[in-house]
Amino acid sequence: NAGVMQNPRHLVRRRGQEARLRCSPMKGHSHVYWYRQLPEEGLKFMVYLQKENIIDESGMPKERFSAEFPKEGPSILRIQQVVRGDSAAYFCASSPPPGGTGELFFGEGSRLTVL
Amino acid sequence: GQSLEQPSEVTAVEGAIVQINCTYQTSGFYGLSWYQQHDGGAPTFLSYNALDGLEETGRFSSFLSRSDSYGYLLLQELQMKDSASYFCAVGGGATNKLIFGTGTLLAVQP
Numbered sequence: 001n002a003g004v005m006q007n008p009r010h011l012v013r014r015r016g017q018e019a020r021l022r023c024s025p026m027k028g029h030s031h032v033y034w035y036r037q038l039p040e041e042g043l044k045f046m047v048y049l050q051k052e053n054i055i056d057e058s059g060m061p062k063e064r065f066s067a068e069f070p071k072e073g074p075s076i077l078r079i080q081q082v083v084r085g086d087s088a089a090y091f092c093a094s095s096p097p098p099g100g101t102g103e104l105f106f107g108e109g110s111r112l113t114v115l
Numbered sequence: 116g117q118s119l120e121q122p123s124e125v126t127a128v129e130g131a132i133v134q135i136n137c138t139y140q141t142s143g144f145y146g147l148s149w150y151q152q153h154d155g156g157a158p159t160f161l162s163y164n165a166l167d168g169l170e171e172t173g174r175f176s177s178f179l180s181r182s183d184s185y186g187y188l189l190l191q192e193l194q195m196k197d198s199a200s201y202f203c204a205v206g207g208g209a210t211n212k213l214i215f216g217t218g219t220l221l222a223v224q225p
Contacts, residue, residue, distance in 0.1 A: 004157075031211060042202060042217040043158065048210060056212060089155060099211035102148035102163030102204070108156060 002027065005074075006092050006107035014115050019079040019086070021110045025094030032075045033093045033104060034067060043091060049075060082114045117141040119216035121203055126222045127193055135188045135219045137203035145207035147179050147186045152200045152218070161188065163207065190221075198223045 005024040013019050025032050030050055035043040045059040049069040060067065064082075069075040079086055089111045093104035119139045127133040137147065146165035150158040164170055164179035164186060176189040190197055200220050206213035 033212065035215075037155075039155075043204075043215040045212065045214055048212050055210065091158070093158075095211045099209045100145070100207055101211065102146045102165070102207040102213065103160045104158075104211065104213060106157040106159070 004092055004094050004105050004107035006090075006110050008110060009108060010111050010113070012113045012115065013082050015083055016081050019082050019112055021077040021079075021090050021092075021112070022074040023077070023092030023094075023107060024074040025092075026096075026105050029094035029096045029105070031095045031097065031099065032069050033095075034075075034077050035091045035093065037089045037091060037109075046077070079112070082112070084114045087112055087114045117205055117214045119203055119205060119214070121201075121216045121219045123217070124220045124222070126224060128224050129193055129195060131193050132189065132191050133193060133221065135190075135201050135203075135221070137186050137188075137216060139184050139186075139203070139205050139216075141184075141205050141214075143208075144181065144184075144205060146205070147177070148204045148207065148213060149175075149177055149188045150202045150204060150215070152202065154199075158202065161201075165207065193223050195223050195225065197221060 034046040047067045048056040064080045089109045091109045093106045121137045148163045149161040152158040162177040179186040200218045204213040204215040
């Protein structure tokens with residue numbers, strides 16, 4: 001059973017460009033979570049999605065950031081007009097329903113560098 | 116809101132026992148999880164405590180006191196490979212959403 005797959009693993013963008021990060025959850029998992037991690041810091045919750053629904057986006061910046069988890073295909077975290085402060089590792093995690101286990105399965109992360 | 120506190124760094128020697136503490140404040144509590152992260156790689160799940168008491172899994176144990184809003188991760192018979200960052204996290208529940216602490220960097224020395 002393949003784990004959580006994230007791509008690209010590394011992404012370099014210039015200020016003002018767009019970044020698209022993709023996440024395929026583990027088979028059978030319908031819950032997807034995105035976290036951001038700055039160097040030497042913890043994991044900051046961004047958004048929680050189920051298929052075709054955003055359940056909790058309380059950690060998402062109000063502007064430039066969006067996320068989706070379509071019926072078919074991977075979850076996408078999209079960052080428009082990137083700035084240097086967006087440089088970070090973005091981790092995706094998944095879990096199966098119904099939850100309540102405290103266990104998330106993380107991907108290896110996508111490392112965004114904004115020049 | 117939610118906040119978690121844990122020490123930023125801990126150093127120990129091979130074969131020793133180390134305890135990493137975590138205190139939390141949260142408006143709704145389901146459980147306390149612990150995760151390990153090596154060199155910025157994928158965080159991996161270690162344990163989850165929803166009820167008070169000690170849970171043991173091999174060399175690692177985790178403790179929770181809900182009345183004290185406190186928990187700890189206990190690592191025994193430390194090995195060099197245990198050098199990593201350890202994060203406590205609150206959450207779980209039906210959504211399994213987790214809020215993480217800032218992490219404790221454990222350095223195991225020979």
